[in-house]
Amino acid sequence: MSDQNAAAESNPYEIRSFPVRRQVDGVDPRLSKWVQAVSFGFHDGAVDEETIEKYLASEEKDGRTATGVYAATSLKGAWDADYPVATYAAHRKTLNVGAGTLLPVHMITAVTVRSSHRRRGLLRSMITADLQQAKDDGLPMAALTASEASIYGRFGFGPATHHTSVDIDAGPTFAFRNPAAANRGLVEVADPVVLQDLEPVLFERIHAATFGSIARQDSYRYQASGYWSYANPERDKAVRAALHYGADGGVDGYVSYKFKGWDEKPAAVEVVDLLAVDADAYLALWNYLGSLDLVGKVVRHGAPVEDPLEWALANKRHYRRTRVSDHLWLRILDTKAALEARAWHHDAVVVLKVTDLLGHAGGVFEVKVAGGSASVTELVHDELVDEPRIHAELGIAELSSLYLGDVSPATLAAAGTLRGLVPGAVERLQTLFGVPVRAHSLTDF
Template identity: 55%
Template sequence: MSTERETSTRNPRPFPYELRTFPVRLVQGKVPDEVARWSEAVALGFYANAPTGAELAKVAALEQVDGRMATGAYLIDAATPAGAWGPEYPVATYAYHRKDLNVGGGTLLPVHQITAVTVRPSHRRRGILRAMISTDLAQAKAAGIPMAALTASEAVIYGRFGFGAATHVCQVEVSSRGGIAFHSPSAAAQGTVEVADVQVVHDLHNEIFARVHAATYGSIGRHEMYRLVASGQGDYSSMEPSKNIRAALHYDAAGEVDGYVTYKPDEAATPPTVKIVDLLAAGEGAYLALWNYLGSLDLIGRVTWDMAPEVDPLEWAMAAKRDYKRTETEDHLWLRILDVPAALAARPYRADGRISIHVADPLGHASGIFRIEVVRGTATVTRCPEDGSVEAELAMGVSELSSMYLGAVTARTLLAAGRLREEKPGTADRFDALLALPVSAHSLTNF
């Protein structure tokens, strides 16, 4: 007779890799060899240009500001074929930095942001990603970080590690031939908009984004590279400045800058099109005024944006609503709750009530039965004993709870999808009433 345990003991699956974590930084003005080789492996995984010494130094300096930590999986006790990358190059990469997430009510929740995840094709399906992400999330939980986050290139990968899609983003096309007509022209004419050098955007970015971030439900912190991306002065594919990016600033009634847009021509598009690179509007009226400016560009028939919110005031401000078209809606920010009481207590609630939920977690960080009691919009979340003395009314996985956290999906929808279970009829509707907020989450950050 044979059992699965006996089989796995008799034929252990080898894991000839060592995980090493180190800061991305400059040492005496130079990029350490381990950082350079790790960066080459990341570029390989994302089909990016191999970074040169000067470019790599610029990137490392930016990531040092963020406190970026890199992890690589390295072959140990194994030979590599002649001519192939040697064991000093990681076969898989992973990185994190820590910022915060706007969860509403003026709260910015500390969050563990994961990025640069690659596995070399010749080393897949060997448990490397599971080893990296399991180790990293355990360390983040031990450090007291209640939430992890990522933006996924391949969305089917991360659900099994407890991540759930938490915000969505839209690609939109706005017809602008002859200008954008507004239901209320005065709403799009607040303050003034003037052309500026893109360097001004580089210098203003952090200040303006901080204001937008503090006011935008679902916003997650940006890394230092965004100053270059927003101003067209470089990105992870190339640190060469773009020569065709333009900028415009919005000034409020007091003459202070409270928003900007950067944009560039899309030379392959028909009709003549400009594409928004970045748009931040911190002040009242700045958002519509910047769109009004874009609509006034001569010789342009269309404006596109890849980071529009699901619920966009522009669509409802335009007199010709059909001139606003969503061409794609896609999952954007993925969240992963690590500490259920801390995460659920941090966000606001519109309705008072009490409910007990059971959360299953494949990695164990968020597993348990939790009683949520909301009084005057503030939740107290208590871990309950799992000895049968407390019965959960609603059961779900941590992935489902993470998707519901900012309102990307309702419990009622997940119930119909077979992704959560009511232990007491009507509990899904009660949970939705607790979680509902009057605004839609929107993140403007890729990482």
């Protein structure tokens, strides 16, 4: 056996990362093959160079870093060794944790492992190294949206928001309990191309005001306008748009949507993107959608679990949830920093024992909340031996799920994943983590 073959057999994989950045002479060849591997992993079609140029332009603005696992050798006739057998990417933006606070967050995406290379620890190698780097860089939180819900709990991620898919009956029976509430301002049709400039401006306003919102990628403005999306890199000429104008004459909301075709019964439109800075714009845009001629149904994915539209309709049964699913998954990397950043609504003092198998955020923490702010102290062993001060124990994935209040401590206790250690501990946590408005994220990544 040659020295080269022996080295490849003893260490058959190498992890490499590189910034998604335009080179002087064009697209980085590493990126081209990395994109093809991602597309293969998500069962999308092969990607041409023009499409990769689109991805590059947006992802460079996001500051994305691409990571691949590369096999040392390849078989004759198969993809060569410059195509990664596993992929991973990350960029950094912000999460709205209440009271106007935008917490820095490490966002993970494009996770694939080629089926012929599974169960070899490739994802574990990538994600543990990446989380450690994020922790070293001072990021208190990591986040992702999961294609498969069974993968990420082992790495300390927990589902922290949910969203729904809904069908809304449209046409002659579409009506509001309070019609005046759905007729404030004006709605007018627009060329979808205007959304490329409107989407970032409107989303910034909504992100700053929406508990649980995570910042969007640059590509959203192209998806909203039908120019391109990762699912459909070609321009979608079926996408239409309407804008809402508020009392001051300015645009404070929009909807983009597409007709699903005459073969569907009843005829339906599907929402591509809907942004509204307030309830007036939100209901007026729905009034527009529900009143479209020749349309019997409006479909929306990513609607909030607690949706004002359901309670605004004259017939509540015209609002049907077809699916409820987890959406934003969080992973606390620094328990003290994360808990102190969050907005709190009830005063309390609790001591939590948090386990973290990766070692980033575990320990025993005293959380004192007063006046909407938390002070968190990590307790050492000597401070715990004289009295049973710990109120409850849980894993970092469970604490990450509790973080935005989307699930209650009582539910986790009943599920056996949170344990109260003193009488009344779960009830105290229930009060502490309660939120007045359910968290909602409008961003997939």
